[in-house]
Amino acid sequence: MNELKKRRKAHNYTLEYIASELGTTKCNYYKKECGQVKVSLMEAFKLAKIYDTTVDELFFNYKVD
16 A cells, blocks of 8 residues: 555545545546556645645655654
8 A cells, every 4th residue: 555545544534535635536636546647746745734744754755854
């Protein structure tokens, strides 16, 4: 399971909720979670904010101190 899906499940968020926060469709966000569609830089920052983390930690498993 990839990091985006892990975080979404850990926060009990639905695909619909995250998709609406990003301004996209559930189907499109699902493809982003699966790696079929790339996450834009702006979406990466929005996702990091939603999950209260950094882009580095969310996408690169790199914790910034």
